[in-house]
Amino acid sequence: MSTTDPDIAIIETSSLGDRSYLISHDGIAVVIDPQRDIDRVRALAAEKNAVITHVLETHIHNDYVTGGLELARATGAEYVVPDGDPVEYERRAVVDGDVVDAGSTTFEVMHTPGHTHHHVSYVLHRRGEPIAIFTGGSMLYGSTGRTDLLGSEHTDELTHAQYHSVRRIAAELAAEVEVYPTHGFGSFCAATPTSGDSSTIGEQQQSNPALTQDEHTYVDELIAGLSAYPAYYAHMGVINTKGPAPIDLSMPEPVDPDELRRRIDAGQWVVDLRARTAFAAGHVDGSLGFELSTSFVTYLGWLYQWGVPLTLIGETTDQIAEATRELARIGIDSPSGSAVGEIHSLVGDGKVRSYDVSDFAGLAAATGEREISVLDARQQSEYADSHLPGAVNIPLHELPHRLEEVSAAEVWVHCASGYRASIAASLLDREHRTVVLIDDDYEHAVQLGLHTSPA
Template structure:
């Protein structure tokens, strides 16, 4: 009997899988921190004999090469992919025996040119499941613009035919196990939110199956928004062959050295809750609350050549952040400081700013005309914003923060998370910041939402 276990990486919106027959197992699209996969294999009592990649990933650094080396497993990577390491090439139609199971490669280009899906056959030869990577997702498909803008139209047409091929060739009861689609920017549109699906269910709900080809292509391309800039680094790193992960704790940094780094303008990142950061933080530090969106927005704004120091309440919090960051190839840590914030300030004092909500902003409007910054993405802003607000997406803010004036500045986003990062980037003497820690729908209830042509800051 086949047992399929999921290794979820919620911060990146991805899932890896371990499929076993009780004795041997195959890992599909493992993340870089492979200890999670190894622990799962030990839990189910199966030895990993194969590791399979559906594609050269654009949103994280793979652990496949390291996992295969650690276990002696066969490493399956599409024969058409140009890579800088030894692998077992596999191509459309090839089958690989994994204990009593078989893994069949199916070419499903679209998310990348050489994308593969893997049908998993049980000992009777029945297709029990299909691992679809960035092809067929739950109620949507993988985005098609990550390889090159010049290839997007071609790949979108290919994606349409790939999803239809899976439905044509596989039984309706086969379970679908995508890698992307759980909040990942690799999805072309948000996935359905379902925790599972089958080929048959997708045949009735997936846009690649319910729209004609040109409608599908036009709709998908029109809906593509910005994606994290660090994606440009992931594909080349994965094709070259990533180094094994190193989760050695960063060196401790004492308060005096921490102050020196802050005064030098280095990246010193505070991992605490956003309201705790607002209530008191070291001058010059950046607030990136360690929660689900952390790694995506950190990678989107971080200077990968910069020195990075982490501030956490505990060593465990720092370790959790480090694990998130190595998944996108951030390996160089200049150090870390932990403990109560007042023990780290080294005489420099703390900065703070108030936290409010959309009703609080509405009340401020009744008295004065504050500057309001919208830190959401372009596609969110397209449907409107707070009236009179200026739009600078978070990922552009470091380069454009001089466009934000001195004086009173209120900052909002869709939930308060990105606004908190933006506020930390803007915090300096002369600005009186207010963090709007509130959900965007509440702006309409407060009478603030404007669906007309949104205001933007000039470049």
């Protein structure tokens, strides 16, 4: 019998702020909360020389399309899903106290409601002793999963449940037990920002608000602090309950300049993946700039008109392939076309549009020289903490429906880093507005003394 502990491998999906896990021991692997692109998981299992025998879900996910169903079907693994979720496919439905036997390791099911009603965590046992817990959207690093994704009518009940779930985890497990959440690495499924890349029960006893605050304070502060979350979340639970189709990562068909123009004129989405400064320097009139970065899929999914044909523009086919994978993770399947190359080769008979890029020092210099307006594309909570005098706050996700509120003057657009501002600038440019992108860290505005702090 092996005396080694199981190997716990982390599969990062940084663009969505989530982690999946592959736990292997003695040639057997268990996967927890896999993303839709299961090729990564299967490659890792092969690397570990392990056969996937079980796929475990902590809950019906709201921020990504699961790969669990397809992974189980492709490998013949048992698919384990919390009982009570009305899924439309065969699975093993588990409840509190059930045990999943994976050879020399076992996983005990712990019902931990809060993020959802039926949410469970899995306690990994080795030689009869708990050594780790996979907490999904329950206990996160210095935070907990948000409790408002099932509708406001459930938020209060779920927030109280979340408090007690995290307290139960801490009460039943030893301080040295390692904690492995699915959310909390930038995911909007976290109620508040998380901290750190690893933790134990003992460390959470010192930092987690559900363990350091009384119930009343925890509930009030969590609910008061809940901010907006991406609009595409509304589609994820539906897809995951029905059962996602297998992922399709084939390259979108090439599109020529004339067809690009036709699609834009027809109101379709044509998205440019190049760096935000490259987009500002030259782009196809009517296209939108969503720089391919770790924030790409979150904000495109947030603003995207669900079901509208989507065409991608990139510098290389690798960019197109990466974006296709990212989009598939949130259920935007099979983009309807792609165009690759230098931007002047993609405009056909049309003109290349452009706009200026500056920084907060440039804004300070321009203020007073001519009539300008400042658009702050950050969340309302960020604006409330500190903002520029006279800046109009329209959060990026609200801008498509509030364009008429933006001044007709020259508009300088900023956010915290320049990424959200670049998308906002492209939305305004599509309306042929005069826009300047402030591609700068907001901290520089503070250093220049441009900000207004709340009283």
